[in-house]
Amino acid sequence: MITHAMEDYLKTVYLLQEGQEKVSTSAIAQQMEVSAASVTGMIRKLAAMGLLNYASYQGVELTEGGKKIAQEIIRHHRLLELYLVEIMGFTWDKVHDEADKLEHVISEEFEERMSEALGHPTTDPHGHAIPAKDGALQEIAYATLTEVDAGSSATVQHVNDNDPEMLRYFDQLGLLPGAVVQVVAKEPFNGPLRLKVDQTEHFVGREVAGNVFVSPQIT
Amino acid sequence: MITHAMEDYLKTVYLLQEGQEKVSTSAIAQQMEVSAASVTGMIRKLAAMGLLNYASYQGVELTEGGKKIAQEIIRHHRLLELYLVEIMGFTWDKVHDEADKLEHVISEEFEERMSEALGHPTTDPHGHAIPAKDGALQEIAYATLTEVDAGSSATVQHVNDNDPEMLRYFDQLGLLPGAVVQVVAKEPFNGPLRLKVDQTEHFVGREVAGNVFVSPQIT
DNA sequence: AGTTAGATTTAGGCATTCCTAAATTCTTAA
DNA sequence: TTAAGAATTTAGGAATGCCTAAATCTAACT
Numbered sequence: 001m002i003t004h005a006m007e008d009y010l011k012t013v014y015l016l017q018e019g020q021e022k023v024s025t026s027a028i029a030q031q032m033e034v035s036a037a038s039v040t041g042m043i044r045k046l047a048a049m050g051l052l053n054y055a056s057y058q059g060v061e062l063t064e065g066g067k068k069i070a071q072e073i074i075r076h077h078r079l080l081e082l083y084l085v086e087i088m089g090f091t092w093d094k095v096h097d098e099a100d101k102l103e104h105v106i107s108e109e110f111e112e113r114m115s116e117a118l119g120h121p122t123t124d125p126h127g128h129a130i131p132a133k134d135g136a137l138q139e140i141a142y143a144t145l146t147e148v149d150a151g152s153s154a155t156v157q158h159v160n161d162n163d164p165e166m167l168r169y170f171d172q173l174g175l176l177p178g179a180v181v182q183v184v185a186k187e188p189f190n191g192p193l194r195l196k197v198d199q200t201e202h203f204v205g206r207e208v209a210g211n212v213f214v215s216p217q218i219t
Numbered sequence: 220m221i222t223h224a225m226e227d228y229l230k231t232v233y234l235l236q237e238g239q240e241k242v243s244t245s246a247i248a249q250q251m252e253v254s255a256a257s258v259t260g261m262i263r264k265l266a267a268m269g270l271l272n273y274a275s276y277q278g279v280e281l282t283e284g285g286k287k288i289a290q291e292i293i294r295h296h297r298l299l300e301l302y303l304v305e306i307m308g309f310t311w312d313k314v315h316d317e318a319d320k321l322e323h324v325i326s327e328e329f330e331e332r333m334s335e336a337l338g339h340p341t342t343d344p345h346g347h348a349i350p351a352k353d354g355a356l357q358e359i360a361y362a363t364l365t366e367v368d369a370g371s372s373a374t375v376q377h378v379n380d381n382d383p384e385m386l387r388y389f390d391q392l393g394l395l396p397g398a399v400v401q402v403v404a405k406e407p408f409n410g411p412l413r414l415k416v417d418q419t420e421h422f423v424g425r426e427v428a429g430n431v432f433v434s435p436q437i438t
Numbered sequence: 439a440g441t442t443a444g445a446t447t448t449a450g451g452c453a454t455t456c457c458t459a460a461a462t463t464c465t466t467a468a
Numbered sequence: 469t470t471a472a473g474a475a476t477t478t479a480g481g482a483a484t485g486c487c488t489a490a491a492t493c494t495a496a497c498t
Contacts, residue, residue: 005455025476038456040477045454057463057476088332098326105320113307224485244446257486259447264484276446276493441498448491454484462477468470 002049004104007073008032009042010051013062014070018141022059071131076103076111078124078131081161083114085125092125093167126167127158127177127213145181145193145209153182154214166211174198175212221268223323226292227251228261229270232281233289237360241278290350295322295330297343297350300380302333304344311344312386345386346377346396346432361432364400364412365425372401373433385430393417394431 012031016023025043029036043060046052051066062070080099084090090098115121115133122130142157156179159170174197175181182196192203231250235242244262248255262279265271270285281289299318303309309317334340334352341349361376375398378389393416394400401415411422 003454026474034455035457036476037458037478041455044477084329088329088336090328090332094326094328098329101324102321105324107313107317109309109313110303110307110317113309117307222484245444253485254487255446256448256488260485263447439498441496443496444494446491446493449489450487452485452487454486455482456484457482458480460477460479462475464475465473467472 002069005042006046006051007069007104009039009046010062010066010070011073011077013052013060014067014074017062021061023061024059028060068134071135073103075131075133076106078128079111079114079118079121080106081124081126082118082121082130087114087117092171093164095125096161096164096167123177125177126161127156128161140215142213142215145183145195145204145212145214146206148181148183148214150183150186152216153180154216155180157213157215159213160211163211166208169208170212173202173204174200181212181214221288224261225265225270226288226323228258228265229281229285229289230292230296232271232279233286233293236281240280242280243278247279287353290354292322294350294352295325297347298330298333298337298340299325300343300345301337301340301349306333306336311390312383314344315380315383315386342396344396345380346375347380359434361434364402364414364423364428364431364433367400367402367433369402369405371435372399373435374399376432376434378432379430382430385427388427389431392421392423393419400431400433 009028009032012028013023016027016031025036025039028043029039032039043052043054046066047054050063051069052060052062054060077099080102081095084095084098085092122132124130140157143154145154148154156175156177158177159167159175161167170176173195179197183193184196184201185194187193190206192205193209195202195204228247228251231247232242235246235250244255244258247262248258251258262271262273265285266273269282270288271279271281273279296318299321300314303314303317304311341351343349359376362373364373367373375394375396377396378386378394380386389395392414398416402412403415403420404413406412409425411424412428414421414423
């Protein structure tokens with residue numbers, strides 16, 4: 001039997017796995033805010049179920065079975081976020097926590113009816129790709145705003161959705177997926193960035209800018 | 220901390236409590252399909268939390284605090300059922316199980332937005348009353364179809380929503396809340412009832428009829 | 439009143455999922 | 469090459485929520 005906690009682990013491994021193939025115990029522990037010991041314990045159980053491969057001290061890699069479950073959960077999460085915003089009228093910053101709870105609980109039919117009501121979308125409100133029913137998630141590795149040269153412009157593709165407070169801040173600034181930002185100036189020594197979004201200028205800290213993912217502006 | 224399991228117990232006690240004030244351990248165990256021992260264990264915990272009063276062998280009674288939580292869960296459940304049918308297009312028979320899972324997980328905001336989308340309704344698709352935000356549930360004790368005299372007509376008020384198969388059967392027969400039924404004849408010795416619903420006649424077993432709650436037809 | 443059937447509680451166990459602390463293994467740099 | 473330090477695993481323990489089996493209580497009938 002697969003539990004909610006297991007689904008959370010699989011989802012986390014899947015999202016951490018993008019890029020590298022192996023994910024370390026400590027990376028999972030940090031991301032999920034549990035102890036490394038707890039991670040080891042759960043990993044062994046998931047390995048015994050054939051949902052991931054792992055060798056002691058070597059890190060973890062999802063099997064096809066594990067990937068499929070992770071994709072399913074991520075699809076639930078992102079469809080829920082979009083449904084909550086588009087159909088139910090939630091604000092941007094509240095949908096992540098609600099979706100984190102609901103994603104483990106909804107039926108396939110619920111998923112299907114949400115997708116239908118939304119016209120089978122492919123992107124959630126934070127700009128993340130929504131995996132197709134049985135398809136892989138194709139997330140492109142965008143640069144963060146901190147990596148954009150002073151003077152250049154870029155288009156916001158997606159933002160991290162973990163921190164509601166930061167989301168409200170993005171909303172205030174107009175840093176939504178699709179928005180065009182110009183990096184007017186970058187302070188040296190890890191100081192703030194000066195941005196121009198929609199005519200208005202703002203100063204934004206490096207930590208904040210690191211959570212905004214952009215592609216070069218298409219002109 | 221109040222868990223999902225505790226909420227389920229409180230909900231069950233609340234619904235069993237209608238009519239009598241005291242609810243027995245075995246009644247709870249039977250309704251929830253767990254052992255009586257499990258019920259005892261949970262009851263002691265809930266009593267320690269001040270959510271219900273109980274004395275050994277004497278049965279159980281919810282406190283005001285316990286009632287409040289139970290009402291909240293029942294409100295969630297019934298709003299969810301209605302939302303799933305009216306807004307999402309689920310069929311009658313599938314909403315109970317979905318609502319049983321979601322009722323523990325949704326936020327107050329989710330509840331509020333559902334209620335709004337539905338125009339703040341007071342009855343769910345099975346004819347059960349939806350408790351107001353902070354108000355008590357006022358379920359009227361209707362008669363079942365088995366208690367209606369042969370020759371008399373009655374109006375369906377609500378039906379039991381526990382068994383999806385039975386719900387599909389009710390749907391087929393047209394035994395929906397609001398429908399007018401005439402009991403044409405009753406076989407003696409606990410045999411089937413002959414019903415006339417919407418011009419058509421049907422034979423219905425006693426067990427089935429016992430799950431249809433009616434009031435005398437208002438003519 | 440005594441017996442007995444049924445209801446209830448107690449006792450002991452198991453799985454889940456987390457924790458801290460201690461032991462082990464790996465890495466790296468002197 | 470070895471020894472410190474970091475990462476990982478093992479060990480042991482707590483809370484939850486279920487179970488079965490055994491003990492105990494209640495109520496009903498002779």
